[in-house]
Amino acid sequence: MSEQKNIILIGFMGCGKTTCGKWIAENKPFDFIDTDQYIVDKEGRSINEIFDCDGEPYFRKLETMVLKELLESENTRQKVFSVGGGLPITNENRPLLKQLGYVVYLRTSIDELVKRLNQDTQRPLLAGGNVRDKIVRLMEQRKDIYEQVADKIIDTDGKDIKHIYEEITGDKWTKY
Ligand code: S3P
Numbered sequence: 001m002s003e004q005k006n007i008i009l010i011g012f013m014g015c016g017k018t019t020c021g022k023w024i025a026e027n028k029p030f031d032f033i034d035t036d037q038y039i040v041d042k043e044g045r046s047i048n049e050i051f052d053c054d055g056e057p058y059f060r061k062l063e064t065m066v067l068k069e070l071l072e073s074e075n076t077r078q079k080v081f082s083v084g085g086g087l088p089i090t091n092e093n094r095p096l097l098k099q100l101g102y103v104v105y106l107r108t109s110i111d112e113l114v115k116r117l118n119q120d121t122q123r124p125l126l127a128g129g130n131v132r133d134k135i136v137r138l139m140e141q142r143k144d145i146y147e148q149v150a151d152k153i154i155d156t157d158g159k160d161i162k163h164i165y166e167e168i169t170g171d172k173w174t175k176y
Contacts, residue, residue: 006030006101007168008081010088010146012139013123014116015108016156016164017082023161024168025080027175035066035083042066051124063087067096086125089142094149104168105150109157110135 007024009017018034025032036047039062043050050059063084070081081100087093097103114132117123126134147153154167162173 006077006079006081008083008097008101008103009106010083010097010103010150011085011106012108012113012135012142012146013085013126014113014120015085015106016161017085017106020106020161020164020168021080021082024165027165028078028080028169028171031079033070033079033081035063035081035087038066039063046122048122048124056124060086060090064090064092064096067093067100071096071100085142088149089145094145097149103149103151105146105153106156106164107146107153108155110139112157113139 007021007030009021011017021034022032024030039050039059040046043062045053047059050062063086067087079101083097088097110132113135117126117135118131120126120131125138152168154164156164165171166173
């Protein structure tokens with residue numbers, strides 16, 4: 001990965017994109033941008049509210065708009081992006097992601113995702129019904145796409161964040 005390139009973290013809800021992204025950004029140091037937070041700030045309402053009032057297709061349009069805005073922004077360099085779990089699934093977004101930087105897929109097992117997401121109330125796609133079933137169904141639709149768009153795949157189960165940092169950046173963790 002070139003030193004100048006932005007890093008983009010993709011992966012299923014709960015895979016650790018935001019936590020890892022903030023960690024990398026703090027330690028590189030790079031700026032950190034979370035596309036969900038960007039949308040929430042811009043819209044002045046939560047993801048749940050956006051889904052409830054305007055539906056998923058509207059949210060997906062916002063995601064594409066954000067990517068385009070970020071690409072047009074002159075200072076989009078040396079940044080770490082965490083993007084919503086469904087963002088790479090929109091066809092139009094995948095070439096935009098590649099243009100934006102080095103795409104890293106944080107791959108996490110279903111069991112681990114269920115553990116992390118079982119009590120979640122912030123993610124409209126997991127609301128109501130059995131969380132495991134929902135994760136399995138969505139992952140089935142998404143996993144090949146995540147793998148295809150990624151420049152690098154990192155299996156996160158059982159790995160600590162410093163190890164993930166080293167794998168993504170290629171830098172040795174020196175602050176032990
Ligand atoms: C979604 C993932 C969420 C958020 C929205 C939809 C998805 O982001 O964008 O709830 O379709 O997987 P995280 O992956 O950051 O949870």
